[in-house]
Amino acid sequence: MSVSTLTEWLRERDDAALARLLGARPDLATPIPADTSVLATRAGSRASVARAAESLDTFTLAVLDALLLCDADTRPVTLAEVAAMLGTKVSRKSARQGVDTLVGLALAWGPESALSVAPSAREAAGMFPGGLGRRSAELDGRDLAAVLAELSEPERRVLATLAEGQPTGRSKDANTLVPLEQARTPVQQLLARGLLLRLDADTVELPRQVGLALRGANPMGQVKVSPPPVQTTGRTLSTVDSTAAGEAMELIRHTEALIALWSAEPPPVLRAGGLGVRDIRKLARELQADEVRCTLIAEIALGAGLVVATDTTSPQWVPTTQADVWLAATPPHRWATLAAAWLDLPRLPGLAGSKDLRDKVISPLSDELRRPLAPTARRRVLDALGEFEPGTGVDSTEELAGLLAWRAPRRGGRLRDELVFWTVREAQALGLVAFGTLTSPARILLEDGPALAAKRMAEAMPTPVDHVLVQADLTVVAPGPLEQALGHEINLVADVESAGGATVYRVSETSVRRALDAGRTSTDLHELFRTRSRTPIPQALTYMIDDVARRHGQLRGGAAMSFLRCDDEALLAEVAASAAGTRLELRKIAPGVLVSPVPLADVLEELRTAGFAPSAEDADGRLMDLRPSGLRAQARQRPKTSGLPKPASPEQLADLVSSMRAGDKAAGTRRGRTVALAGGRGADTSETLALLQEAVTNGRNVYIGYVDAHGTASQRVIEPVRVGAGVLEGLDSTRSETHRFALHRITSVSLVED
Structure with a gap:
């Protein structure tokens, strides 16, 4: 038996099916639909259909196109018609699975013998479903096989080209229509025969009947039933995690350098907002990194609240007080802070350097990089990598982009594929991805949050070392990450020359003087290298420290x-x-x-x-460190952002379905004597109480209109149990549960007629 409307079909669904629908299409549940008819209206709206279509994979979209090509928006069609439209290379089982997916989302409804789709689906599907043009009334009833057999080879090539791809093409020969005997080019001849339609002076369209005739047994061409393959390579998880830990340490070092640089020399905020070209290039020189990486680090620092634009007459990018807290934390926790900030960053650092619609370059840290859906796109890519076994990585980002494009070809817009490349590149820089696979800390970050991810990263990071190796050329080699206290002292007395698994520092007169300015004495420096170096101290270093110290502090x-x-x-x-x-x-x-x-x-x-070479002393004659600690701005409260809305719980979905069922029952209830709204001031309290008390006394059900604390209106059929203290207690017949309703929120009361 066919179902004529979506409303009737939804009313026949069981509660579990409606709950699944509301969970899959959350926009249908906000605000709470009063009844099933409201749900059906929303489900069939163009905006909601287009939003639901964004989650469909390539094959399911092809099934929707097949339904539209069968005119399921104007008449019921059978599954056999849909399968025939998909072609002989698509099995009946696959066609049924695609239809079931659409039915589960209420994009299609009805039994296999009478399938329908909402009229708005045609608008959401685009101009040419299945790559086929519009019908031509002139071709109805004509023997197209015979007509096509008479065409010349150039004419057939034109038609074949349009039949394989989009049904429209551009040609200067479409400028004027001429009779067949005067036609000289293939396009003019086809237009004269009615096998092409002229859209404008430069554009022609292949009619649907001709496209179907040329495609033969596959009316929709090559339908991609399965996702494209992705080549993978397996590696040991320890190798993946240790590689990622190295990237995480490099990220931390670069962020520290950015904070130090902007503390001493904060760059100005551009008049249009963002960071200037010269400043990003300067940052790249200081960090010895490319501008793309520097942009990413600056964006993450902004997202983590480590830097902010000051609210002054001449605003600058200045580290915040939160940066000091971050600097005092352990490396794993510093990494977790940066990784969590990137994951929820509502911005696209990859857009920096490109041009906007006005042909102006988009600057780092500018508002043009803001994209609220960026966290959603980021998690989608990471979730796809997380589907592979731990340690198994994709060999090609292009193949990963192809897989995600098949899964949701309409999601992401023009930046769909670029988002995949940017996400993988940035995730590698953060130590979340290595060798094309999701690392263990990344999996924990996605599932359990930054605190547990920091613990896992601490296990992956190499154990901090408590010693250095002083070389004869006045370089100091750290054979691993230094303990925090030792690292601070070495950074004070030496400059980083090269970083990596082993960091190389160089000691110079300038760096020694910096340590002396900070309050260290020559004895302190000798003791530092004597106790912490696993190699003999070269005389040149001893002489340098003594010589600088002898001149330092004389004044x-x-x-x-x-x-x-x-x-x-x-x-x-x-x-x-x-x-x-x-x-x-x-x-x-x-x-x-x-x-x-x-x-x-x-x-x-x-x-x-x-x-x-003067030095400073305090009241007791001891050396003081007068170096400026750097500019700081007050950290601002960052709004909690998440690209993905929190899904409704099973209990919440059950309540939504019950509310709709109550609305359906209320809509079909015959009502008797009514106390309704009076002049917009609400129901008369005395009349409302009298009617409710009468219902309690006589055991009569009542139909009430109610507005909850969120302003959502609903209608319920209630069996009153008690009225008093400004509250109506009644049994909701749809759920067999007792509920309390505030009398001042009741907008109308009617006795239910048997």
Whole structure:
């Protein structure tokens, strides 16, 4: 027996089927549909059909096209007709499975003998379902096989080309229509025969009847029933995770460098927003990385709340106070913070450097990179990688993009394939993907969150080492990640020369002076290298430390605004007589003492620029570290973003279905005496109470209109049990459950007629 409308078909579905429908198409459940007729109206709307079609794979979309080519939007069609339209290379079983998928989503309905689709499906499917053009009334009833047999070879080639792909083509010969005897080109001849339709002066269309005749047993051409194959390679999981851990450590190092650089020299925010070309290039030089990677690091730092644009007259990109918290954390937790921020980042770093619709280059950190659905696309790619066994990776990102394109060809728009490449590239930089496979920390991050992912990454990262190897050429080799305290001291006294599995530092006079400025003494530095180096200390390093320390601190400054003191009167006189001394307004107040009205930090900087090597001391004569800690801005509260909405629970879906069932019952109920809305001010309370009490006394059911706390209106048939204290308690007959309804939210009450 055929079902004439979607509403009738939905009413016949069981509760489990409706719950599955609402779970698969969540837009149908918001706001809560009053009854099944409202659900059917939404399910058949163009926007909802188009949204549901985005989740369909290539084959299921072909089945939907086949239904439309059979005109299932205007008349019921059979499964046999749909299978015939799909062609002989598609089995009846596959056709039935495709139809079942569409029926489960309410994109099609009815039994196999009378299948229908909503009229809006034709709009959502596009102009040419199955790559076939529109029908031509002129060709109805004509023997196309005989007509095609009479065509010349050039004419057949034109038709074959249009039949294999899209049914439209451009030709200058479509400019004018001429009789067949005057036609000189294949296109003009086909137009004259009615085998092509002229759309405009440059465009022709192949009529559907001709396309079907040319395609023969496969009216829709080559239908892709199965997803394309993806070549994979297996590796040991420990190799994958250790490789990813190396990338994670490099990411942490680069983020630290960005924070340090922007603390000292924060780049300006462009007038249109974002980071300028010169600043991203400068960052690339400092990090010794390409601009694509630097853009990614800056975007992640922004997403993690480590940097922010200041709200000043001349805004700058400045690290936040949250950056100090991040720097104090352990490497695994630092990585987890960055990885979680990238996963939920509502932006596309891969777009940076491309041009927008106005042909302007899109800058890093600009609003043009904002894409709210980016987290959804990111998780979709990672979930696809997660379907393979741990340690098994795809050999080609192109094949992965092809697989995802088959699964959802309408999702992602023009950036569909680029999103896959960007996601894989960025996930590799974050240590979430290695050798084309999802790493163990990445799987845990997706399922359990950053806290547990950090623990797994800690197991994958190499154990921190407590020693270094000092070389004769004044380089210091760290054979692995250094313990946090040791790493801080080595970074203070040496500069990174090359990073990787083993980091190479170089000690220079400048780096030694930096350590002395920070309050370290020559004894401290000798002790550091003596106790932490597994190789003998070269004499050149000992001499360098002693030589720099001997010159360092001979000239000491204090605040008066500031003062300088020195036992060497000749050196003090030289400083006072220098151009820097004149600018600092130095004057002698006692033997070996100069004072200045300039702050001490500025005095020291000016003298160091002039070639002197002063140091600062406190009230007790101890060396002080006056280096600026870097600019900081207050971290802002970041909104919780997630690309994927939280799916409804089975209990919530059951409540939705029950609410609709109640609405259906209420819609079919005969109503008697009614207390309705009065002048828009709500129902009369005394009349409402009287009618409800009468129903309780006589055991009568009532039909109520109700608006809940969220403003959602519904209708229920209730068996009243008790009325009092501003509340109606009644039995909902659809669920056999007692519910409480606030009287002031009841908009109407009617007695139910038997």
